[in-house]
Amino acid sequence: MSEIDDLKKLLHYHNHRYYVLDDPEISDGEYDSLFNKLLTLEQRDPSLITPDSPTQRVGAKTSEKFKKVEHRKRMLSLSNAMNVDELRQFDSRIKKDLNIIDSDLEYIVEPKLDGFSVEAVYENNVFVLGSTRGDGNVGEDITNNLKTVRSIPLSLPNILFTPLEVRGEVVMEKKEFEELNLMRENLGEQLFANPRNSAAGSIRQLDPKITASRKLKAYFYGLGITVNKSFKTQEDILTYINNSGFKITEFKKCRDIEEVIKECKRLENLRNDFMFEIDGTVVKVNDLSKQNALGERSRSPRWAIAYKFTPQEATTRIVNIVLQVGRTGVVTPVAVLEPVNISGVEVRRATLHNIDEILKKDIRIGDTVIIHRAGDVIPKIIKVVLSIRTGDEKQFKMPKNCPVCDSKIVRVEDESAYRCLNIRCPSVIKEKIKHFVSRRAMNIEGLGDKLVEQMVDNKIIKDFSDIYTLTIEKIKTLERSGDKSSANLLNAIKSSKEQDLQRLVYGLGIRHIGETISKSLVNVYKDISLFENANKDDLTKIKDIGNEAADSIISFFSNKQNLEVISQMQKAGVKMCMETTGGEGLLQGKRFAFTGTLSLFSRVLARDTVEDLGGITVSSVSKNLDFLVAGDQPGSKFKIAEKLGIKIINEDKFKELVQL
DNA sequence: TAGCCTCGAGTTCA
DNA sequence: CTCGAGGCTA
Numbered sequence: 001m002s003e004i005d006d007l008k009k010l011l012h013y014h015n016h017r018y019y020v021l022d023d024p025e026i027s028d029g030e031y032d033s034l035f036n037k038l039l040t041l042e043q044r045d046p047s048l049i050t051p052d053s054p055t056q057r058v059g060a061k062t063s064e065k066f067k068k069v070e071h072r073k074r075m076l077s078l079s080n081a082m083n084v085d086e087l088r089q090f091d092s093r094i095k096k097d098l099n100i101i102d103s104d105l106e107y108i109v110e111p112k113l114d115g116f117s118v119e120a121v122y123e124n125n126v127f128v129l130g131s132t133r134g135d136g137n138v139g140e141d142i143t144n145n146l147k148t149v150r151s152i153p154l155s156l157p158n159i160l161f162t163p164l165e166v167r168g169e170v171v172m173e174k175k176e177f178e179e180l181n182l183m184r185e186n187l188g189e190q191l192f193a194n195p196r197n198s199a200a201g202s203i204r205q206l207d208p209k210i211t212a213s214r215k216l217k218a219y220f221y222g223l224g225i226t227v228n229k230s231f232k233t234q235e236d237i238l239t240y241i242n243n244s245g246f247k248i249t250e251f252k253k254c255r256d257i258e259e260v261i262k263e264c265k266r267l268e269n270l271r272n273d274f275m276f277e278i279d280g281t282v283v284k285v286n287d288l289s290k291q292n293a294l295g296e297r298s299r300s301p302r303w304a305i306a307y308k309f310t311p312q313e314a315t316t317r318i319v320n321i322v323l324q325v326g327r328t329g330v331v332t333p334v335a336v337l338e339p340v341n342i343s344g345v346e347v348r349r350a351t352l353h354n355i356d357e358i359l360k361k362d363i364r365i366g367d368t369v370i371i372h373r374a375g376d377v378i379p380k381i382i383k384v385v386l387s388i389r390t391g392d393e394k395q396f397k398m399p400k401n402c403p404v405c406d407s408k409i410v411r412v413e414d415e416s417a418y419r420c421l422n423i424r425c426p427s428v429i430k431e432k433i434k435h436f437v438s439r440r441a442m443n444i445e446g447l448g449d450k451l452v453e454q455m456v457d458n459k460i461i462k463d464f465s466d467i468y469t470l471t472i473e474k475i476k477t478l479e480r481s482g483d484k485s486s487a488n489l490l491n492a493i494k495s496s497k498e499q500d501l502q503r504l505v506y507g508l509g510i511r512h513i514g515e516t517i518s519k520s521l522v523n524v525y526k527d528i529s530l531f532e533n534a535n536k537d538d539l540t541k542i543k544d545i546g547n548e549a550a551d552s553i554i555s556f557f558s559n560k561q562n563l564e565v566i567s568q569m570q571k572a573g574v575k576m577c578m579e580t581t582g583g584e585g586l587l588q589g590k591r592f593a594f595t596g597t598l599s600l601f602s603r604v605l606a607r608d609t610v611e612d613l614g615g616i617t618v619s620s621v622s623k624n625l626d627f628l629v630a631g632d633q634p635g636s637k638f639k640i641a642e643k644l645g646i647k648i649i650n651e652d653k654f655k656e657l658v659q660l
Numbered sequence: 661t662a663g664c665c666t667c668g669a670g671t672t673c674a
Numbered sequence: 675c676t677c678g679a680g681g682c683t684a
Contacts, residue, residue: 326670327669347673348672351670351672353677379673511668514668514669545681618666
């Protein structure tokens with residue numbers, strides 16, 4: 001056998017290890033050197049180049065449009081089940097059609113990839129044709145582009161039958177998609193709305209070089225025409241496809257429809273853990289003879305159904321853009337949306353962050369937009385659907401004055417935010433007070449957002465100190481404040497006077513000073529009066545305090561009004577010094593993070609427990625972490641911790657550790 | 661000075 | 675949760 005053939009075999013093998021099994025045996029460098037060796041040999045005698053050679057993945061640009069390709073067997077789509085009931089209906093309908101009365105029907109459940117459907121045809125072992133689904137009958141010839149997808153084998157190890165037609169989905173992994181969009185953003189190019197569009201756009205490129213650069217993956221799930229009759233089940237087919245060198249997704253064989261439902265729910269919960277987008281599951285009757293008996297409708301088979309996850313993406317219209325003024329005076333534009341249901345909640349508003357964001361995405365009032373709720377909860381506007389623009393949309397301009405107090409708003413150099421600098425701005429006052437009374441600061445229960453707003457509007461309070469001069473008469477002038485609730489509120493205010501100093505310092509809302517720095521500050525300056533004399537040198541010696549934070553502290557404590565408010569609070573009996581703490585704790589200096597649902601502790605209790613014992617709690621995992629406490633259904637932190645070799649403990653272990 | 665880590669700040673709905 | 679930026683470290 002020639003050296004060229006050996007090299008090709010070797011490269012195919014290592015390509016498969018790398019791109020299909022994700023388990024390379026040799027380094028990238030070694031692969032490249034084998035590849036270059038083959039390239040040299042082929043260049044010496046180009047007549048030896050075969051179409052399945054690894055050097056032929058990226059072909060020449062096709063100038064004309066894609067050629068049409070007729071599918072020998074129609075590529076169908078799937079009917080949808082929008083909920084669990086529709087899955088059960090599907091099951092009973094099939095059983096009726098098959099005359100199955102008192103027995104169960106076996107199904108295969110696979111994740112449904114949100115990508116681009118393709119077919120790859122192999123003749124005598126060699127990849128000869130790649131096509132899109134098109135309308136199901138006729139697709140487009142994308143052979144050259146599919147060849148660039150490294151997880152698709154160019155030749156197969158052994159022939160079971162020929163031709164072999166495999167069907168699957170080309171996807172772009174989420175990470176890849178984000179990187180691509182980031183790059184396009186830097187180049188000022190139009191962004192892709194989601195990984196599916198991105199995969200579709202990449203596969204329909206006339207220049208295979210572009211497709212090759214997109215790092216697409218392909219997963220296969222079925223066959224086209226099948227001359228071979230040895231397959232009995234869908235499971236056989238998946239196993240065969242996989243053994244022939246294709247990537248397949250995980251799948252599960254289910255005894256009955258209830259197990260199918262369980263599996264669908266499981267995958268739905270895990271959807272964010274997949275590297276690629278999945279928008280549902282595909283449920284197929286496992287037995288091929290039963291599939292045949294059921295047959296197909298005009299556009300979809302009767303033996304399969306797609307179970308759709310509750311969507312995390314939706315289209316809606318921007319009714320208006322309004323402005324919010326936060327506690328730091330930042331003026332934030334917020335889109336008011338036509339209410340739309342995404343993953344079970346009605347979304348009406350979405351932040352637009354700042355004017356740069358609006359201009360970058362070219363968002364206008366009246367635009368139709370795609371909004372998204374990923375693993376998190378916060379809706380995000382992904383992009384404007386430009387194709388439905390009527391021309392009646394209104395561009396949004398930042399006003400010159402604060403929408404609340406009408407004073408001039410300014411944009412600090414190099415910042416995208418506009419700020420209202422009026423310290424008497426009612427909105428700023430309200431937000432500052434809400435922050436002061438919030439759970440993590442002074443924790444005054446019963447003083448919620450609505451009440452604070454009323455109090456400021458009615459001029460009952462104008463700064464923190466006024467909270468401590470409230471009387472039952474004043475509170476009762478407000479809506480929905482009776483004897484009982486007013487008394488409760490006064491009690492809560494009274495007990496807040498004893499809060500730790502660090503909570504007070506945090507509650508003051510000094511720029512750049514959050515919970516952590518408040519704590520470090522309080523450890524050094526144990527009495528509020530000492531803060532006034534703090535100098536920059538001393539401050540910057542404290543961990544995490546640099547130039548900006550130090551300046552911010554000094555400027556806060558040299559402001560007369562601030563000092564006046566503090567002194568008023570002191571007169572009202574608010575504790576202004578730190579209690580001496582009793583020595584070293586059990587967990588002194590140990591860093592903890594939590595993930596998943598805890599059952600023995602609430603998050604707050606777990607946090608307080610650690611901190612009472614001198615430990616530190618953090619919200620993200622890094623190599624400095626000492627313990628990750630994992631509850632039920634841990635999130636991404638779990639994987640990161642595993643990778644970094646962080647000690648992961650369960651709740652029971654944690655309980656032992658804190659000796660409760 | 662670059663790159664990593666952490667902290668702060670803003671954010672939606674039930 | 676996520677982003678941006680301040681601060682720390684090599």
